[in-house]
Amino acid sequence: MSHALTGDADLPQEAVGPQETHEVDYLRAEGGVRSWLLTTDHKRIGLMFYGLVVLFLILGGLFAMVLRAELITPEPTLIEADTYNRMFTLHGVIMVWMFMIPSIPNVFGNFVLPLMLGAKDLAFPRLNLLSLYVFALGSVVTLGGAALGGTDTGWTFYAPYSTSTSTAVVPVVAGIFILGVSSIMTGLNFIVTTHTMRARGMSWTRVPLFVWAIYATSVIILFATPVLGMSITLVGIDHVYHFGIFDPRLGGDPVLFQHLFWFYSHPAVYIMILPAMGVISEVVCTFTHKPPASYKAIFISSLGIAFVGFFTWGHHMFVAGMSTFDAGVFGILSMFVAIFSAIKVFTWVATMHRGSIQFSTPMLYFLSFLFLFVFGGMTGVAVATQSLDVHWHDTYFVVAHFHFIMVGATLTGFLAAAHYWFPKMFGCLYSERVGMIGATGVFCGFFLTFFPQFLLGNAGMPRRYYAYPERFQWLNALSSGGAFLLGGALLLTLVNLLVALKRGRRADGNPWTSRSFEWMTPTLPPKHNFAVPPRIGRGPYDYHLTEEEAHARVSPG
Amino acid sequence: MRRGTVVRLAVVRLAVALALTGVGLGAGAAFAGQGGPAAAPPPGGAVALPPVARGADIEERLGQAVRKDLAFTDAAGREVRLGDYLGGDRPLVLVLAYYRCPALCSMVLRGLVEGLGRLSFTPGDEYQVLTVSFDPRDTAAAAAKKQAGVLAELSRGREGAAVSPKAWPFVVGKEAEIGALAADLGFQFAFDPATEQYAHPAAVFVLTPDGRISRYLYGADYPARDLRLALLEASEGKVGGIVDRVIMTCYRYDPATRRYGPAISGFFRLGSVGILATVGTLLATLWHRDRKQRRQEREEAGHE
Numbered sequence: 001m002s003h004a005l006t007g008d009a010d011l012p013q014e015a016v017g018p019q020e021t022h023e024v025d026y027l028r029a030e031g032g033v034r035s036w037l038l039t040t041d042h043k044r045i046g047l048m049f050y051g052l053v054v055l056f057l058i059l060g061g062l063f064a065m066v067l068r069a070e071l072i073t074p075e076p077t078l079i080e081a082d083t084y085n086r087m088f089t090l091h092g093v094i095m096v097w098m099f100m101i102p103s104i105p106n107v108f109g110n111f112v113l114p115l116m117l118g119a120k121d122l123a124f125p126r127l128n129l130l131s132l133y134v135f136a137l138g139s140v141v142t143l144g145g146a147a148l149g150g151t152d153t154g155w156t157f158y159a160p161y162s163t164s165t166s167t168a169v170v171p172v173v174a175g176i177f178i179l180g181v182s183s184i185m186t187g188l189n190f191i192v193t194t195h196t197m198r199a200r201g202m203s204w205t206r207v208p209l210f211v212w213a214i215y216a217t218s219v220i221i222l223f224a225t226p227v228l229g230m231s232i233t234l235v236g237i238d239h240v241y242h243f244g245i246f247d248p249r250l251g252g253d254p255v256l257f258q259h260l261f262w263f264y265s266h267p268a269v270y271i272m273i274l275p276a277m278g279v280i281s282e283v284v285c286t287f288t289h290k291p292p293a294s295y296k297a298i299f300i301s302s303l304g305i306a307f308v309g310f311f312t313w314g315h316h317m318f319v320a321g322m323s324t325f326d327a328g329v330f331g332i333l334s335m336f337v338a339i340f341s342a343i344k345v346f347t348w349v350a351t352m353h354r355g356s357i358q359f360s361t362p363m364l365y366f367l368s369f370l371f372l373f374v375f376g377g378m379t380g381v382a383v384a385t386q387s388l389d390v391h392w393h394d395t396y397f398v399v400a401h402f403h404f405i406m407v408g409a410t411l412t413g414f415l416a417a418a419h420y421w422f423p424k425m426f427g428c429l430y431s432e433r434v435g436m437i438g439a440t441g442v443f444c445g446f447f448l449t450f451f452p453q454f455l456l457g458n459a460g461m462p463r464r465y466y467a468y469p470e471r472f473q474w475l476n477a478l479s480s481g482g483a484f485l486l487g488g489a490l491l492l493t494l495v496n497l498l499v500a501l502k503r504g505r506r507a508d509g510n511p512w513t514s515r516s517f518e519w520m521t522p523t524l525p526p527k528h529n530f531a532v533p534p535r536i537g538r539g540p541y542d543y544h545l546t547e548e549e550a551h552a553r554v555s556p557g
Numbered sequence: 558m559r560r561g562t563v564v565r566l567a568v569v570r571l572a573v574a575l576a577l578t579g580v581g582l583g584a585g586a587a588f589a590g591q592g593g594p595a596a597a598p599p600p601g602g603a604v605a606l607p608p609v610a611r612g613a614d615i616e617e618r619l620g621q622a623v624r625k626d627l628a629f630t631d632a633a634g635r636e637v638r639l640g641d642y643l644g645g646d647r648p649l650v651l652v653l654a655y656y657r658c659p660a661l662c663s664m665v666l667r668g669l670v671e672g673l674g675r676l677s678f679t680p681g682d683e684y685q686v687l688t689v690s691f692d693p694r695d696t697a698a699a700a701a702k703k704q705a706g707v708l709a710e711l712s713r714g715r716e717g718a719a720v721s722p723k724a725w726p727f728v729v730g731k732e733a734e735i736g737a738l739a740a741d742l743g744f745q746f747a748f749d750p751a752t753e754q755y756a757h758p759a760a761v762f763v764l765t766p767d768g769r770i771s772r773y774l775y776g777a778d779y780p781a782r783d784l785r786l787a788l789l790e791a792s793e794g795k796v797g798g799i800v801d802r803v804i805m806t807c808y809r810y811d812p813a814t815r816r817y818g819p820a821i822s823g824f825f826r827l828g829s830v831g832i833l834a835t836v837g838t839l840l841a842t843l844w845h846r847d848r849k850q851r852r853q854e855r856e857e858a859g860h861e
Contacts (some may be wrong), residue, residue, distance in 0.1 A: 188839075195843040203851065222836045230828055234821070245821055251811055256821065 023531060025427070025524030040125035041527055045132050046110035047425070052136065053103050054494070060094035061487055063087050068449075068483040071476045074468050084466045085152035086167065092155025093172060097179045098139055100410045101268065104275035106135070106186055108417045109214045111425060113190060115518035116208045118199025118536060118554075120528040123192040131185035138182060142175025154464060156265070159246030159257040163238040170239055173232045180225045180232075183271075187221035190214050199517075201536035208516055208540040209285075209292065212299040213278025216306040220267045220274075223310065228264035231257060255320050262313035270309040270337075272406050274302055276413020277344060280369055283416050284348050286514040287363040288355025291541035297347045301340040308336045318389045327386045334384035341377050345370065358512070361435030365416035368443040369409060376404030379454065397457025400450045408446060415442065415493065422497065423511045427524040428504030434496040441489025448482025513547070516540045520554045532556035612747025613756040615773060622769045623741040629689065629728035632701035637728060639738070640768070642687045648771065648791035649685045649764040650784075653744055655692035655755060656699040656727075664777040665759050666707055672779035674714020676788075681724025684788050688725070691739060691746060692755065693732040700727040742770065763787040775815045786810070786817045 026043045029035075036044055067088055070078045079087070110128065114121055122128050145151065151167040162169055194215050198207070234245050235257065244250020246257045281298055285291060292298055314322060314330030322330075348370065357363070379401040383389050392398055422430055452475040457463075461472050468476065510519040517540055521529060537553035538545065545553070625640030642649055652669060654662035666688070678684055688707075690700065704727040708720045730738075739746065746757035761779065763772040771791035774783060786808050789801050809820030 191840070192843065195847050200854070219836075219840070222839075223832060226832045227825075227829070230825065260825070 023522075023526035025522065026527050027427075027524060029527040038129070040121065040129055042110050042114050042122050042125065042128060043425075043525065045128050046107050048132055049102060049106040049110060049135070052139065053099050053107060056094050056098040056139070057103075057490075060091050060099055061490065063091035063094070064483060065487055067091060068480040070466070071468075072473075072480045074470050074473055074476075076467060081466045082152065085154075085464070086146075086150035088464060089152055089154050089172075090146050090150050093142060093176065095407070096155055096268070096272075097176050098142065100272040100406065101179075101183060102135060102186075103272075103410065103414045104279060104417060105190070105214055105217055105271075106131075108210075108279065108421060109190060109275060110186075112421060112518045113193065113211055113214055114197065115424075115521055115525060115529055116211050116516065116540070117194065117197055118202060118517060118530065118534040119193065119197035120530060120533070121197075122189050123197055124189050127185050127189055131182045131189070134178060134185065135182040138175045138178030138180075140175075141178055142172055145169075145171030145175060156261060157232065157235050157257075158261075159235060159238065159254045160248070160252070162235050162257075163242070163246055170236050173236045173239075177229050177232055177236075180229050183221050184225050187218035187225075190218040191222070199534050199536050205295065206536060206539045208518075209281035209295065209298050209302075210275075210278035213274045213281070213302050216302040217271050217274045220271050220306050220309065224264045224267040224271075227260060228268075231260035231264070234260075255317065258317050258320055259313065262316045263310075266313040266316065267306075267309045269402075269406050270305050272410045273413075274305065276369070276409045277302065279413045279417040279420070280348060280366055281344075282514075282516060283362045283366050283420050284351050285541045285543075286420070286512050286516065287358045287360055287366070288352050289358070289513065289543045290351055290355040291539070291543060293347045293350035293353070295539075295541070297343050301343040301347075304340040305337055308333060308340065312337060312384075315384050315389070318386050319393045324386065331384045331386055335381055338377055338381050341373070345374060345377075360419075360512075361430075361432060361439050362416040362420040364436055364439040365412045365419070365442075368439065368446070369412040369416065371443075372404050372408030372412060372446065376401060376406075376408055380405055392457055394462055395457035396453040396461045396463055399463045400453035400457060403450045403453075408450075411446075412442070415439070418493075418497065420512070421518075422500065423507035423523070424518060424521075424525075426501055426504075427507055428500055429507045429511060430497055430500035430504055434492065438489050438493035438496055441485060441492060445482050445484075445486030445489050449479050449486055450482070452476070452479040452482070515542050515545070515550050517554060520551065530556065612745060613758045614745045615758045615760055615775075616743035616745065617773055618741070618743040618770055619772070620769055621741065622767070623764065624737060625768055627730070627734045627738055629730040629734060630697050631726050631728045632697055632704050632722070634697045637726070642685050642726065643764070643766060643768045645766055646792060647683065647685045647766055648788050649687060649766070649768075650788070651742070651762040651764055652686070652688045653691050653739065653742070653746075653757070653762075654688055655690045656695045656703045656729075657692065659754065661757065661759055661777070665761065667710070668776070668778040669761055670707060670711045670714060672781050672784045674711055675781035676784055678785070678788060679718075679724075680711070681721050684792075686725040688727045689735070689738060690727070690729045691735045691744075691757070693730065693735060695729045697729060700729050703727055763791045765791045765793065772810060780816075782808075783817045 026041055029041075030039075036048070039045065066079065067084065070076075070084060110122070145168045148168040148171060151162075151165065151169045151172050153162040153165060153167075153169065157169070157173065194207070194211055237243060238245050238247065238252075242250070244252040246252045246254050248254060277298075281292060312330060312334040314326060315334045318327045318330075348366075379397075383392055383398060383401055419430065419435055422428075456472055456475050456479070459472065459475075461468055507523055509521075509523045512519070515538075517534075517536070520534070534554050534556055537555065538550065542550060542553075623639060625638065625643060627639045629637055629639065631637045650669070650673075652665060654666055656662075669686075673680065673686070680686055688700075688703070704722060704725070707727075708722060708725060711725070712718060712720050738744075742762055744758065744760070744762075746755050748755055758775075759777050760773050760775045762770060763774065765771045772787040774787060785801075787810075790810070808817045809823065810817050
């Protein structure tokens with residue numbers, strides 16, 4: 001905070017819009033590979049994360065395509081059963097730890113959080129760079145494990161199988177451990193930045209909702225990730241030394257692992273969703289040109305989800321020997337999440353009411369998000385009910401549910417952010433038409449992939465199975481078709497953005513006429529974001545002000 | 558093989574109890590785990606035993622209360638009741654041994670004396686010991702003789718510190734009372750008319766101050782650590798200091814090895830407290846700092 005608060009009061013208080021500075025933008029500030037690899041600029045680090053997570057999305061997506069291709073027919077066709085097991089494990093591991101968890105916070109959080117706070121960088125820029133390298137190292141180790149043959153435990157590493165399988169469990173869990181370290185570094189950095197680097201005049205009620213979401217996410221990361229580290233280390237140790245920590249034959253307890261694993265991995269769902277919700281809040285306000293129907297409702301429900309999320313892990317173990325009383329408590333606590341989520345959904349919808357809605361690609365992703373999130377959320381309430389869960393446990397119903405809620409929400413949030421902040425990150429505009437076609441394709445593909453899986457699960461098809469009875473074929477084929485459509489739409493979206501990088505029209509500073517603070521910087525922000533630390537004299541959603549007034553109230557000095 | 562089932566049941570019960578505690582605690586992963594080295598298979602299975610020895614067994618009745626009104630006669634010939642040795646904050650270490658026993662009982666008593674001698678707790682002060690003879694033919698005089706010997710040995714183990722006879726009485730009883738107590742404890746023994754001796758298991762019982770069975774310790778040697786942990790456990794934290802409680806968190810009785818061993822859940826609990834404290838302090842400091850900063854800023858704004 002120091003630079004924002006130390007005596008700039010003597011500076012002449014001219015109404016110089018921050019856009020009129022003539023500094024070189026961050027992309028051209030320094031050249032050469034070295035200037036990128038050793039940068040401490042949060043924007044460049046964000047871009048490097050962007051490259052990595054997109055790569056991992058493609059990789060995880062390719063695995064999914066192979067899995068779905070295999071499942072078109074009831075009998076084995078494309079791959080061996082062992083390969084299938086390894087592939088769905090890697091699909092899960094890559095998508096969870098290398099795409100969904102880092103996606104929005106590490107890419108967009110890194111890029112826009114300091115801009116939104118009026119700060120020149122994150123609080124610990126070097127730690128930020130280190131977290132990138134630790135992330136890269138973790139990914140290399142994990143993928144190295146994959147190259148050594150991968151593992152066939154599923155992304156949940158349930159013991160005692162994970163401690164006795166002959167596949168490469170150790171490198172994969174070691175890689176995940178390292179990824180967790182990176183996660184903690186980033187979370188810590190965001191928390192300290194939000195506390196200490198806010199520009200002058202930015203009170204807690206003027207903090208943009210995306211920042212609140214990232215803040216809540218970071219708190220969850222700090223509390224939960226160490227537990228994942230501990231439990232996954234035990235799996236590794238058990239795998240190598242056979243201590244029997246989780247092996248009942250040696251006096252261990254496999255359910256202990258499930259408790260420990262889900263103590264992290266359930267909150268991890270909120271690590272994935274909350275940032276997406278933050279993006280959605282920004283997108284809704286910008287594209288309806290209205291303040292959120294209730295700022296407080298959104299940020300309090302973010303913190304509420306972060307809190308309650310820690311007390312719901314038991315709902316993964318309803319059939320693993322839990323008393324009905326405990327299961328009831330966990331079920332009810334899980335339903336509280338739905339209450340907080342509903343508060344958010346209603347607030348977003350109410351925000352659109354009487355807004356000046358601008359129909360665009362991010363807005364389309366918002367609508368997909370809303371549908372997928374509500375659908376996934378409602379099925380979540382259903383599976384949080386003990387009696388129903390006994391029927392659906394370990395079936396495709398659960399697969400469909402968590403893909404709807406966490407992938408649907410995170411992916412659409414990620415894509416909304418990718419389009420929404422594209423002009424800010426790269427200074428040019430993408431093709432809106434192709435963007436919308438892509439968004440429609442993503443939604444249709446997604447729905448077509450996972451909706452049939454609800455029906456499959458309800459009809460009794462277990463998850464992670466390689467072959468199935470013939471009567472399930474048409475639904476499986478439908479699901480596979482949807483997956484290919486989803487893959488194609490994602491590819492189209494990627495191409496659209498890549499083409500825009502080369503040929504896109506130059507964007508002006510604020511193409512969406514947003515009031516949020518990151519848009520008050522020049523089109524491409526300079527290396528240190530602000531020539532002079534800004535002073536904030538309004539909220540991030542003050543759409544009642546005129547354009548000039550809105551700018552004037554974010555003044556340098 | 559019944560013992561195997563019983564032990565397994567105990568694991569399940571422990572796991573469920575701890576899971577319930579975990580729900581209560583919420584924060585931190587406080588879960589059951591018997592992280593221990595490989596267990597020996599339960600004894601007495603495949604090995605051929607003389608018929609009478611098959612009557613010697615222990616069926617664990619953890620958590621069950623013993624009848625406190627059972628009457629016995631102490632070494633001085635007075636009539637006493639089991640309940641006289643219970644109550645207060647002191648857990649009770651109960652030994653079943655008969656005084657003309659040629660081998661095993663003496664080994665059990667010697668092992669117990671050795672373990673208790675190394676304990677920093679004072680008998681009679683932090684815990685109570687009681688020996689009950691399960692041979693109805695034993696007399697008060699035999700009890701007194703045995704008591705004198707055992708107490709002298711314990712006193713030697715405790716570097717000469719005198720042990721009050723009240724801290725470790727030796728009592729005898731009639732067949733009905735002995736039978737009732739043995740049934741309460743799950744202690745199964747058999748008389749062998751050929752040798753005029755009893756076949757019986759080697760174990761001591763640790764009871765809570767209100768007379769519930771808290772722990773069975775098996776064998777003929779009782780490491781001080783196991784005794785200490787069993788006493789801490791039975792006293793429900795009323796005996797011992799804060800350090801003991803932290804140590805207790807990290808150890809758990811492992812029914813598979815029949816020893817106290819490091820408990821994964823304990824380390825997790827400590828780890829979770831560590832995480833909560835670290836992150837909590839971080840957040841509290843930041844919020845505190847932030848509030849101070851804003852107040853300062855407001856004041857400055859007021860002056861402008």
